[in-house]
Amino acid sequence: MNEAPTLADVAGRIRSLPAMPTVALELLHTLTETDASSADLVDLARRIAQDQAITARVLRVANSPFYGLQSRVASINDAIVVLGFSAVRSLVLAAAVMASLPGGPCTGFSQERFWRHVLGTAAAAQAIGKRLGRPSEALFIAGLLHDIGRLALVVLYPARYAATLAAAREQDRGLQETELAFFGFDHAAVGASLAEHWHFPAEIADALAWHHQPDRGKAGGLAAIVHYADAIAQALDLDESEDSQVARLQEDAVASLGLDWDALLAVLADTQTRFDSYRLMLG
Structure with a gap:
């Protein structure tokens, strides 16, 4: 390689x-x-x-x-x-x-599962935002775009990313961790570069850059919500992936949102309902 x-x-x-x-x-x-x-x-x-x-x-x-x-x-x-x-x-x-932005030919990468996951994350971010009284549109877009750096790596470096996916499965470790091993940086860093290139609004760019490390994002920004929404989408298995892994959560970031158990149950139900609508975009 x-x-x-x-x-x-x-x-x-x-x-x-x-x-x-x-x-x-x-x-x-x-x-x-x-x-x-x-x-x-x-x-x-x-x-x-x-x-x-x-x-x-x-x-x-x-x-x-x-x-x-x-x-x-x-x-x-x-x-x-x-x-x-x-x-x-x-x-x-x-x-x-x-x-x-279709994905390129990359062994082990499913374009459909990718879009199902990000649509699910967008739905979850909106559902969380509803409970927090936060405007839903920016949360939807941040959730939709949060993994766009991964799509860029698939298109630009298909062979290396195929090896990354294979190693993550074989070694049963997180994809972000495996990206760091194979590239020296992860998809969030690439997403931040894309956000700069396309002049995304600052709050969207911040969420893309720090959705795995919300403590480094802007205080009160979108990163913590997208961080939690990402995990919710994976926990609900919205991408229908056989080897999906729930992301590691930063407990302080999740706790800062102040969602109790009843609120979380409502978020889960709302996420599923929204996703059932949004997935119609896939045809």
């Missing part, structure tokens, strides 16, 4: 990854905006509708039982009117990321 790349090597090769759709990046940069003008909504609907793949994914979720709509939503514009700009923006971002 070739010499392990450095993080600087990865950062340099990130430019070769498929670009996220312009509309997705623009929407991501508007996460801090609370209001959108009528003209903005009309322009959004028009531009999204031009991409049939994204539109189809969004409408499948919009028409799921989770939203409980009385009549079927037939267009992005209708979805915005009925569900609201924020909800549709989250769904569009998810659909765009899934459509534009």
Whole structure:
């Protein structure tokens, strides 16, 4: 096997990854905006509708039982009117990321299981946020993107990452720990580089960088919630992986969220319900 790349090597090769759709990046940069003008909504609907793949994914979720709509939503514009700009923006971002960043050929890596896991983490992050009174949209996006660095490693270094996956299974150790052994850094560090390259909002970038080490993230930020959501998605086996491992939790970070047993049970049920809707994006 070739010499392990450095993080600087990865950062340099990130430019070769498929670009996220312009509309997705623009929407991501508007996460801090609370209001959108009528003209903005009309322009959004028009531009999204031009991409049939994204539109189809969004409408499948919009028409799921989770939203409980009385009549079927037939267009992005209708979805915005009925569900609201924020909800549709989250769904569009998810659909765009899934459509534009497919995994490459890497032995042992399942693209479907990957997307099931991150959608599950996004659902869990929203469910936790609901109990904490935190806005759900940024949590959904942070959960969706938290492992994007892993996808980059699969695409850029498929042979080395295949060996990483095999070693993790054979040695029964955590994937993050095995990434550090094979690369000298983990997917969270790569995710932070991607966030910088694509100019993600600061709170999203912080969650990507520190979801395995939330004590190093911004105080009161999203990292601790995504950290817990990641473990919940794995505990619920939402990716249906035979060798899924529950992530090691930082007890202080989890305790800081203040969720008691009853709240956790509610989070687990809410996560499953949300995931059953979001997984419709997978077709």
